[in-house]
Amino acid sequence: MKARYQYRIYPTNQQKQSLAQLFGCVRVVFNDALAFSKESGKYPGVSVLSSQLTLSKKTAEREWLKDVSSVPLQQALQDLDVAYRNFFKSIKGERKGPKVSPPRFKKKTSQQSARFAKTAFKLKASKVYLAKIGDLKTKWSRPLPSEPSSVTVIKDCAGRYFLSFVVEILPVTVEPENQGVGVDLGIKTFAVLSTGEKVSSPNYDKLNRKIRREQRKLARRIKGSKRRERVRLRIAKLQARKADIRKDFLHKLSTRLVRENSVVALEDLNVSGMVKNRCLARAISEAGWGTFRAMCEAKSTVIEDRQTVVISRWEPTSQICSGCGYRWGKLDLSVREVVCLNCGSMHCRDGNAAKNIEKSGLELAQDSNWTGRVCKTGLPAMPAEPSTCLDVA
Structure with a gap:
């Protein structure tokens, strides 16, 4: 490859x-x-x-x-x-x-x-x-x-x-530490893993303030002037530094997850639709969910026996108890902790969703391995002999 x-x-x-x-x-x-x-x-x-x-x-x-x-x-x-x-x-x-x-x-x-x-x-x-x-x-x-x-x-x-x-390049062989991991992506916390680990995204507030200040200066410069070109170059350098920080963070996280787990389960997020929300567009764009998914899928092909599985976006991962499977229904985004009415266990909203994503991802991985096998049935299927037993009502 x-x-x-x-x-x-x-x-x-x-x-x-x-x-x-x-x-x-x-x-x-x-x-x-x-x-x-x-x-x-x-x-x-x-x-x-x-x-x-x-x-x-x-x-x-x-x-x-x-x-x-x-x-x-x-x-x-x-x-x-x-x-x-x-x-x-x-x-x-x-x-x-x-x-x-x-x-x-x-x-x-x-x-x-x-x-x-x-x-x-x-x-x-x-x-x-x-x-x-x-x-x-x-x-x-x-x-x-x-x-x-x-x-x-x-x-x-x-x-x-x-x-x-x-x-x-040739695929490499690395022994996995875990069977699989579910990843629930978010804004405040970039990723919550099914293991309970929370991964925070880098803080871009300082760079964003500098970029906004330089953009205000750029708006006051005359088009075609040397001063405008100098300000444009400063903005480009700040944005490049921000992109490098995000790329480095995503590369390190995706590499670690793919190396340590046989299956990395993600959720199919409608990023293009979510970006249309003008209140969350900047935060969603800065997170880089689509880039993270592409990195995981690409690195799964480089390491042997690795899979990146994407479950359906309509899967009710936040509405089902990861312990007993009881479905409590849709919750408001302000609810961060849930107590199951069936088993009484308390769940973190994102951690519970990550565990459900892992379960669904492992099921999809097993199904794809089963249906994608090369071997076929050796003997042709034969009709069964009629049964001589009588059905008892």
């Missing part, structure tokens, strides 16, 4: 100028191909767009495209092809998930990227060579598991540069 390994790089001033020129050329090629597709009324395909790119390099308006490597320019056309294919599959209903919108034009202020194929880059001891860019100083935080097939150089909105390698 394939995975991405990302590393921070520190280009020189001359390399930053070369990368800026490369990003601009990739952006222009993508936008020109998209504009040509819209003008023609249908998507012409990669071969036609590639021939148009070759012709445009011979004109005076696009002659400067020859100054950069041709590999990232061709990869930009491949990206447009993937975007159109995903859009067409979404229209036909062949793609799972929400509807995909048609490709849009790239902006200069957004994140910039350029992808190099295997023929256009080379790994060295402590640096990475990119065609027509040079040797980039790379911070190797961990070794690459295999030879990369491609590398993408990225510049985020905060002005940081990264290299993202696509490598082939």
Whole structure:
């Protein structure tokens, strides 16, 4: 299976100028191909767009495209092809998930990227060579598991540069400590586990105050001025720090849960619908429930004998006693502790829901293992002989 390994790089001033020129050329090629597709009324395909790119390099308006490597320019056309294919599959209903919108034009202020194929880059001891860019100083935080097939150089909105390698990895074997765990996600407490453990999310209040203060300054700056650009960069750095803190927290928690448990049971939350509540939209977005679920599902494929099970959102996990199974009905969100009318045990609302999620998740995991087995019945089914007994009324 394939995975991405990302590393921070520190280009020189001359390399930053070369990368800026490369990003601009990739952006222009993508936008020109998209504009040509819209003008023609249908998507012409990669071969036609590639021939148009070759012709445009011979004109005076696009002659400067020859100054950069041709590999990232061709990869930009491949990206447009993937975007159109995903859009067409979404229209036909062949793609799972929400509807995909048609490709849009790239902006200069957004994140910039350029992808190099295997023929256009080379790994060295402590640096990475990119065609027509040079040797980039790379911070190797961990070794690459295999030879990369491609590398993408990225510049985020905060002005940081990264290299993202696509490598082939093999599943690892780790002995699980527990059979399964149920996870009830929340806002104040990010996750309540069926073991009784409560995991709190990082506190972003200090960063949010700084971001709001800088955004008020940005609103008073004149568009196009250097002062506005400096304030925009400060906001981007604060938001990048906030995103890094959240990503680090989610990675550590998802890795620990997947390593320690054979089955990680989650609830299918309607995050897109919950975000429409303007009172809770910021808190739900900061929590990162969808990212946490995606991380757990991805890491379950890396470690053998691991499953991430998602139970139905209509499962009444907060309405059933995890001890005796008595259903007391729907409760108001202000009720945090419940006393069962049947067995008399007291439950924490979130802890009780996590235990019910674990039970449902283990049942789904067992059902999927049973129905997904490879072996089949050896002998064909034979009709049973008629019974000679008499039914007694």
